[in-house]
Amino acid sequence: MQRLLDTWGVFLPGLCSAPVGDLHLFGAPAPRDWHTVWEQLRDVHGETGLWPFVSPLRPAEFALHAGERAVASPLAPAQMIAQLRAATREDWLREAKWGNWSAVVPRLEPAPFTGSKFLESELNPTAWLLLLPAAAGGTDLPLPLRAPYANNWCGDASHPWLTSADHAAVWTSWRDRFGAEVLHLDHSSVEFVVHRPPITPAEISEVTEEQWAYCPDLGQVFGDPEWVARKQVPARRWYFWWD
DSSP: OHHHHHHTTOOOTTOEEEEETTEEEEEEEOOTTHHHHHHHHHHTHHHHOEEEEEESSOHHHHHHHHOSOOOOOSSOHHHHHHHHHHHTHHHHHHHHHHTTHHHHGGGOOOOOOOSOHHHHSTTGGGOEEEEEEOOGGGTTTHHHHOOSOOTTOOOOTTSOSOOHHHHHHHHHHHHHHHOEEEEEEOSSEEEEEESSOOOSHHHHHHHHHHHHHHOTTHHHHTOSHHHIIIIITTSSEEEEEOO
């Protein structure tokens, strides 16, 4: 692997790997300039097939919980998002009513969060830079890694839990529509770099409901839907965490 990285001028001391199903997850302690290295590796993904991401977890820690590769959803990404929204509709209506959402939407004035939730965390000093064969944007990483977990996500009887296939479908939709790419991933959270975030009130409103359906715990990170709409949705970093 280091020989391949040498081709792109990337040297990662301490490089190691662990099997994840029929794949190998490579990783090394993240260098000081890890974001620059991440961008270098992302830019050559079309040639390497490897998607880079940072994590507090070592390759072996991911491998312990990966198990058998999950099967991708047969539903189109848009269908999956619609299904998640339907399954969490009651929760959304309750939160939207409490936050007077219908009155908020026409006067949305974005105040995007410009930082990184991962970089603010105490885990960052022990971060690893990881590489795994994956689709562009890292959208199918949940299938072999079985991460993130969302054990507290609760839908209705039509869709009672959030699966690895659900994660992959949602991420694919956000990549295709907004240029979202996985930057950080661990067992309970994911953070994206977003190249084309929503900017109009209508778009922001729509994606706020999508994000709330996908991760109701955003309420613990940002507050009610209005603050998700103002701070997260129009930002160039999207962060999701499940308690």
